[in-house]
Amino acid sequence: MRSLILRTIAPAVLHLTLLFSMFLLLYGHNQPGGGFIAGLMTSVGIVLQWIAVDEEEGRRRFNWPYEGIFLAGLALSTLTGVWGYIKGAYLKSSIYRFELPFIGDVELFTAFLFDVGVYGVVVGVVMCIFTNLCEKETQES
Amino acid sequence: MSDALAAILLLGGSFFMLVASIGLIRLPDVYCRMHAATKATTFGMGGILLGASLIFQSTTVTTQALLAIFFLFLTAPVAAHLISRAAYKRGPDLCDDTTHDAYGKYLEGRKAEEESPQRYGDA
Amino acid sequence: MPLATLAFTIATIWIFLHGSATPGHFFVGLIMALLIIRFLKKSYYQDRAFFRIGSYFRYLRSFTWELLIANVQVLKIVLSPKLSIRPGIIPYKTVCKTPLGVTMLANSITLTPGTLSIDVSDDDETIFVHTLDIDHPDEVAEGIRKGLEEPIVGAVE
């Protein structure tokens, strides 16, 4: 089954979804959002795209190393904790202020890095489960 | 003035949402219901969101509301298309008053084509 | 659509999301855009076409009008004490050639009075339209051609 309409619209939705999930991730400390929500949003967007095209095409486009992504996410979160450990206690968060060109004052929370790790884990795991099940599904049929 | 407009937008939007739901109950088959569900809800949501952006008087809300509206308009028809097509393929279940069924004929033709051996015999 | 345009579009939408149009935010938006484009690299070989931002206002105006009418019509049908509809599915042969054009047309049909696109044929030429009240199928087709197809062809084809 293919659908011209869905195939045409899905990329736009995907871009929007990804962008929106970045937004949720980046501003989660000030508004609803955060790593989980953003991660789930990203995964759901990719899943939609995958549904719109067929399995083979989906695999070609989104053949990312999801296991690596969730492991990296976990590692990032753990290392953030270890950084806090160096600073006094495990998972102690610190805030660093930078002056960046074009953007201006930036506050970097180590907690934000932690959240990025969470994001990675969520995306990686959901997509890992999804791709594995898809593979199963296509093998079966 | 802007308050009044906002109120009208809100009430109108909600009203159309209600209409959509009534349509969902009253209309005879899934395709007709889809008409109500797609058009009226999208329209109604547009009204409510615009009303909200008028009330909040905030750039963020306005831009986000606009994005949401844009998104709804982008996706609602796609959803309608997908569902109605799926519904048709599961078993047309068109209501008794239906007069024309061009899609059914098209599908039959395609099916016959797929089954005919000549199609592959050409090569 | 060229990737640069896409990047700027994305950055603009980022501004919309955030609701404040400072250069800093725009820059962040651009970074996001680049990230997304980088990750979706493999998705772009056939779906590059987007719409030409220049000339779609005509379409938008016409579409909005049709939309209003559509909803009033739904209102009438739904709330009328006696349901008097004669629905049916008719084929509509489109002149649009690009997937984007066909899609826009089909979507517009759905959002406008009494019509709903059920499917597009395999050759991307025929849109099957479910219509709430068919007295004259030709009139319906004519309405679509005038109100929707022409502006769309003008905008994106």
Add this chain to the structure above:
Amino acid sequence: MSDARDYAIITEAQNAKPGIRFTENHSRRALVLDNTFIIVFFPFAAALIIPWFAERFRKHAAWFAMVAPLVSTWALYNLYGEWAAGGRQTFTRAIAWVPAANVEISFMVDGLSLMWGLLVAGMGALIVLYSHWYLHEHEALGRYYGFLIAFMGSMLGVVFSDHLISLFIFWELTSITSFFLIGFWSDRDASNYGATKAILITGSGGLAMLGGFLLLGDLGGEWRLSQLVLMPDIASQVSLGVFLLIILGAATKSAQWPFHIWLPNAMEAPTPISAFLHSATMVKAGIYLLSRFYPILGAHPAWGYVVTGFGMTTMIAGGLLSLRAYDLKAILAYGTISQLGLIVTFLGYGGKGAIIGATLHLYNHAAAKAAMFMTVGIIDHEAGTRDVRLLGNLKKLMPRTHILAVIAALSLIGIPPMGGFITKEMLYEVSLHPGGPGSWSWFWPYLTVFAGVFTALYHLRFLSEPYWQAAEGEAPKHPHDPPMGMLAAPAILVALALAFGLAPGLIENAIVAPAAQATLGGGAKVELHLGLWHGINTPLIMSVITMALGLALYFGFAHVKKVLDAVATAWGKAPAPNRIYDGFVNWLREGTWELLMLIQDGNLRRYMRWMFVLPTIAVLYLVWRLDWGANVFPQGFAGASFLLVVVALMIAGAALATALFRRRIPAILALGTMGYGIAGLFLLLKAPDLALTQIMVESASVVLFLLVFYYLPELKPVRVSAAKKIRDWGIAIGLGVCTTLVMAAAMNTHQFRTIADYFMRTSKPVAGFKNVVNAIIVDYRSYDTLGEIAVLVIAGIAVYALLRLVGEMKCDH
């Protein structure tokens, strides 16, 4: 429960340390050389290394094993000297094992333990000697001697133990070692059966005894026998239950009716084992226990009835069973049971005379019965059978064995000049002047004569059927006398029996009197003047009568047998102990399956019902006790809005739809709708983060559900009876109602400001977050989040690992 319900504040545990304690001032150096320790522990140490030697030098295995009893005997001799030099005062040695819990291995040296020690160690040496000839070279000698010596150690431990727990430990060790010795020929079903039966019955008795000990120890606050005997009023404080528990231990071990049933089956053991465990030592451990507890519990009102009751029943039952047996070992085993019954009867009756009589008889019985077992072993070894019907005229074929058997049997029957005559006379004597409490003194002489007649009868049978009469069938092998070495051990025992008769002075005041004195306790003085001839007196007349009756019955045994068979037939219909045991064990093996299936039938649904119903009942019970007026109604429906009601209805409706929809897609759809409803509810409860997450999770779940559910078949309408439906709904509603009530009550019970205030106040200024929920997730409680993403990762790995198996998967159906 105790009153001390509040936890005591104790900063440190008791500071008692493990170690060794003496009643006198001994130097630490004495530890290694201390005789009590050598007596008990040397056998254990030897048991650990004997297998190695035995397997390596198979021909000489016994000689390695022999070292242990000899060393113990030597140490015993030294200890005796030490004890005698110390004015025969009781003294103790203790190793505090777990002092805080009153666990110690401790030994008490007095007349009783010395006598028993001598019995066990001496007998051990003879058994090893005998085993050397009895066992074949290819058998598992290491295991045999290892367990045999370990058993001897345990038995020595039992008789020397001072502390109750110590006594119990060695007591159980005798059970284990006897289990392995009974099951020595482990590939025989009968051995397995006998071993199980023995361990089950004696082990259970042991557990009962442990219960009794624990309660007794708690009661007196004293766990040492040497101290307990000094508490004269303890017997009156001991409840009947505790008393019975302790007696139960003794009764099972010494095979008292109806617990005697294990003993005949235990005869599957190699004969030296039977001689050692089942005639001379282990079965007498119960007697030992009664002797030990006589000064402690003898004054208990139930002592007389219970102990005597056990004894008499056992004596009669054992005698009758012995008369009906055809296996020589069974004849002896039942005879042993009967004799044990007699001894117990006397212990139960109590009083100085009875105790002395019992002690003497016990001593004599041990020697004579062990010798008889050994002769049976010889017959078995030489003839290949123990069935008296297949054996005959052994008097001619095995003259030496015959002589030993005759002397041993006559000793037990009580014919002069054997030691048995002296003890028999002693028993008659005390039966005439029992000296104990109670008004049935007229009964005792008759009872004793009765027992004597029985004894005579089955021992005559033991002699006549294999030795004197002709065989009814054919023995597998043609028997003849064994090598002299094999006769050595029984010969020594027989010689001892004879020596005791001819010169009782050798041991009467050195060994027996102190034992009896210790049994009587409370500073009683016992002096014995035993002799074969005391002139013509009532006991002698009683002896003559016994003999006459015994011979008469023996010659008319055909008639006796008929009577016995009739009795047996009648009895066969009653629930005999053996049938109860077999029935119980069968139920354990097979009947429990049905019981298990009531609960654990593998049906997940049943498990679920269990899991739902019980908490519900418990919670309902507690909910019933809630103060509803105060707890629940104050806030009632306040704060509810129209919107909330709508959302609530939507959630509830969708939930019900999930349960009621018969098809899967609508059910999943309803679930999704419920999820969206809950997201809405979260929003109404001012939880935007939650609402967002809920929506996302819902969508992701839908994808997963649909991916997987493609494979699962359509829900078919299953015929479910109305009753089952009602039951399921009933359980479900019960749980739901409970939850509602409890949640409502809890929500009205806010007693404290929550810790969240802190998060609210510090979120922006300290952590830098406006979104407090996010601050909690990634900062305040990021550790939770770390665990949570670990869960996600593990789920990912798990699914990955499961699905790697795709290629291997074959559908089994």
Add this chain to the structure above:
Amino acid sequence: MVWILAMIIGVLVTVASYLIMQRRIIQVVLGMAVLSHAANLMIVASGWVGDGKAPIVPKTGGPLDPFAYVDPLPQAMVLTAIVISLAVTAFLLVLAFFTYRKFGTDDIDEIRRLKG
């Protein structure tokens, strides 16, 4: 309010436990999902003390009245619980799928080899 929340929870628990006691694997899995929703609601409900704003505090400093906001901690806990239940449900689904494939039936009553 208290009662409405409590009743929603009660209904969810009822439905969940009913579903869990049914014969089909699908129903069991659905029941588990409903139960996890119920559990999440319980925690949110435990923080409910009345009306308040969403726990997103203003940028400007100054003393802040915690009473004006709803309790954020249960929300954070539920967030954790939701994600955990997502992971576990996903796993359970895969397991259910395999069980079905291997046994060739999704009838719980038939899938009971492991008696005792």
Add this chain to the structure above:
Amino acid sequence: MNAFFPTFVVLPLAVGTFLFLVRKNRALQESVSLIALLANLIFAGVLLNATADGTIFVHRMGLWPFPYAIVLAADRLAATLLCLSSSIVGACAVFARSYLTDEQRKEAFHPLLHFLLMGMQGCFITGDLFNLFVFFEVMLISTYALLGFYYNLDQLEMAFKYTCLNLIASAFFLLGVSLLYAQVGTVNMADLAVKIKLLGPTPLMVVTALVFVFVFSVKAAIFPMHLWLPSAHSISPTPISAILAGVLVKVGIYSIIRCATLIFPAAFLILQPGLILLCLLTIAMGALGTLPQTSIKRILAYSTINQLGYIAFGVALLSQAGLAAAVFYIVGHAYLKSAMLLGAGLNQKLTGTVDLEEMGGMMGKAPFASLLMLVGFLSLAGFPPFTGFFAKLFVLQAGFSQGAVLATGIALGFGVISLYYNFTTYQRYAWGTGGGEVGAAGAGIYGSVAFLSAFAVVFGLGAYWLFEWAQLVAAQITNPELYIAAMRDLG
């Protein structure tokens, strides 16, 4: 030492992640895994040594102040269980090295093992109730995966049931947390203890305590929540069974102990009669359940239920003596049962089966293996001088001396069944004539079984030291003020 804590969670987490990354390089994976487990054990030992003087170490996550931060705390009890878990998991990993043969399936084993360890250790050191929930889930999902990963038909069925039952328990856990939070508004255990004490044992608090009892009963396999255990422990791959029986169920008991001593002491006194009844039913269920079985592993599984009944009975006595006995029992049983399950695995290697009907005469065929089993069965049956004897003895002593004569008597009475099943199982295994030829097993297998079995003797003959420690543990946990003070002062 306070700073040392996160190791117990972070090390297994990091190692597990790494091991999954290098899953294709089996040799590297195994050696890193074993080295990490050894390191973990050493750390646990160091911590145990440090808690001996009564210090309670705490670590505030993120340095937030006392009741607000997630506080990790290790008292003697926690340190004991940490040592226990890491040593048993280590032995099982060594065992698995030569036991699990299918290379393809092994790749997820070591990572999951470390995650499981992380979950268990997280449970032991956390001082926060909700965090306990999280680590319960970490632990559980690892076990779900480990139960299923080496799968066959039976394992799938079992894993599905296990997962379902535990999911219900998790939901109840959240119910409990919400009831508590609604009443006292905190989740820190010490803070909870303080506030609940102020509130007193209201009926609602008793209900709350009851909910937690049910939740932890599922993990601790207390009747009727034990239903998952027999299949899970007998069907899962042997190294996993050993961990499940040895440590995992102890996590449930540990949590009950924390509830009984720290969080709800007053409510537990009200619940006590019911608890004792449940314990006795557990004892009965476990004892009777062993009888009709023919698989050694299944018998051991039911015997675990039986033993857990005794352990829980010790806890339910709610006295210092009872708790000391329970702690002693926990340690003794952990090593013993893991040893025996690994022993069953050893026999499976030797004979290719765990079914007693197809086995027999092992005493002659494999003397060392049957000696190891003998030690185990004797200890299980409660015979001196092995640890099982002392464990039972201490529980019974505690019961009798507290005056719970009837209940303790019943518990003692079921010793008869225990006696029966242990001896007959040993007989069917070691005696008789059944069974065929026996194969060989690797040194790692024998070594790990012998290592764990040795504890049955060491803690039997050396019962004094373990009991002294158990008493120290009990003294510390029955005085919750110490725990509260440690958290408050450092927090």
Add this chain to the structure above:
Amino acid sequence: MIALAVQISLVMMGASVLLAFIRLAKGPTTSDRVVAADTLATNVLGVIALFAIQTHNKLFIIAVLALAILSFVGTTVYAKFLERGKIIE
């Protein structure tokens, strides 16, 4: 005035939620239910927007955006599933 309008709107939305729900429950075809669920999701969107106005919390608008995206995904998945019984080809 706004407050009143919001109240009235909420009542209408409530009614429409209930109506959509009735269709969800009644079916008769699964497609009908999917349409109903889709409508329901959109209704929830409206409720959220109105609720945002009522509580004057502009942050809830983000939820509207997110839900809009996700309900589309959900509907797509259902439609795909309905058509072929599976969602990935």
